[in-house]
Amino acid sequence: xxxFCSVSISCxxxxxxxxxxxxxxYLACWDIYKSFLNLNSRIEHIINNSLLSxxxxxxxxxxxxxxxxxxxxxIPNRDRILSLCLENELFIDDFFxxxxxxxxxxxxxxxxxxKIKIDKCIIPLFHLKSIPHLFSLTMYINANLGYxxxxxxxxxxxxxxxxxxxxxxxxxxxxxxxxxxxxxxxNERFSSIEYLIIDHCCTLNEILxxxxxxxxxCHLTCRNVIESREKFENVNPIVLSKLTHIDIDMYETWFxxxxxxxxxxxAPVQVLRIKYHTGSDYLEGDSWEQLIKRHIPYLHTFNYxxxxxxxxxxxxxxxxxxxxxxTSPFWIKHQWFFQFGINMDEESLHCSIHPxxxxxxxxxxxxxxxxxxxxxxxxxxxxxxxxxxSNET
Numbered sequence: 001x002x003x004f005c006s007v008s009i010s011c012x013x014x015x016x017x018x019x020x021x022x023x024x025x026y027l028a029c030w031d032i033y034k035s036f037l038n039l040n041s042r043i044e045h046i047i048n049n050s051l052l053s054x055x056x057x058x059x060x061x062x063x064x065x066x067x068x069x070x071x072x073x074x075i076p077n078r079d080r081i082l083s084l085c086l087e088n089e090l091f092i093d094d095f096f097x098x099x100x101x102x103x104x105x106x107x108x109x110x111x112x113x114x115k116i117k118i119d120k121c122i123i124p125l126f127h128l129k130s131i132p133h134l135f136s137l138t139m140y141i142n143a144n145l146g147y148x149x150x151x152x153x154x155x156x157x158x159x160x161x162x163x164x165x166x167x168x169x170x171x172x173x174x175x176x177x178x179x180x181x182x183x184x185x186x187n188e189r190f191s192s193i194e195y196l197i198i199d200h201c202c203t204l205n206e207i208l209x210x211x212x213x214x215x216x217x218c219h220l221t222c223r224n225v226i227e228s229r230e231k232f233e234n235v236n237p238i239v240l241s242k243l244t245h246i247d248i249d250m251y252e253t254w255f256x257x258x259x260x261x262x263x264x265x266x267a268p269v270q271v272l273r274i275k276y277h278t279g280s281d282y283l284e285g286d287s288w289e290q291l292i293k294r295h296i297p298y299l300h301t302f303n304y305x306x307x308x309x310x311x312x313x314x315x316x317x318x319x320x321x322x323x324x325x326x327t328s329p330f331w332i333k334h335q336w337f338f339q340f341g342i343n344m345d346e347e348s349l350h351c352s353i354h355p356x357x358x359x360x361x362x363x364x365x366x367x368x369x370x371x372x373x374x375x376x377x378x379x380x381x382x383x384x385x386x387x388x389x390s391n392e393t
Contacts, residue, residue, distance in 0.1 A: 028076040029054040053082035066091050070098040101127040118143045125155040136164040143169045157191040157213045169200035180206040198249040199219040203228040204261040219245040243267035255281040262295045271301040285325030304353035
């Protein structure tokens, strides 16, 4: 039989080594060294123990502080560093001068580079490629007008162990965007990326050019998809046998182009989340039905958000016949629920599709009334019946 008793601890030195290790798991490396290193010899021994992995988050106030940090903490403990986050664009170049990243960083798995200038990306990527167990790379890039990401993506897709990658452009517009095309070279080694987040302007055609390199991709997220400048009907299909999740935000991208994009992916997609802004062709229920039947037959979760401004045909019978197609037996079978709201003041339209669930109409009406001041008509279409609720204000 095992008995437990409570012990009152009034001094931090009385904590067990195991508890210190657990505490340090939640602290950044710099905070550990500043707060605990000189406390006493026992704590110093715990900190210097090779069993303790270090999470480094660099926020130097000067170049001299950065140099000191690299020489006295990073380099001596490079085989213990688990994650590294560089947050000051002014010191990222200096960091890679004072600290050469190579295969000796055997435990390093995750790197985040914040506010790095686009013309300063290649040198860090050249060093990071040699890290043997780097699984996650996140980059927040400051880009100039007419930025080009070709070389950056070619470098990233050549990393030997990368599983997660996110590239975010901190300021992005369609006018600033240049074509991204990553060619497939003969005998090229494929990327190991499984989670890809494209957080900047790109086209569906450009996404396809990257997907040729990622046969093991499981999750694809694209945050700012714009209209393709080139047609891509003749693009070769891509087999992505593990791709089950797609999450896309689109702006003025033709539904025809999206259909072509999906038709090029031989993938068992199970979860599809889409946000779309402007373009009534995305409200064709029959077209969605055919697309899902032909090219996304394993889909079980469908979340769809649609926004459009300057809507004037919402009272047109053709408009209602079109959206009523979302109540066909196909949608009933999958238990996908369609709803939309119209803001008369702003002449804007919001539609959504999501898995069926119990619907509290009073709560939904309250939510929409707050979201769209001046709503004239709110229509809910569920799998059992059509209800019209008028809210005249």
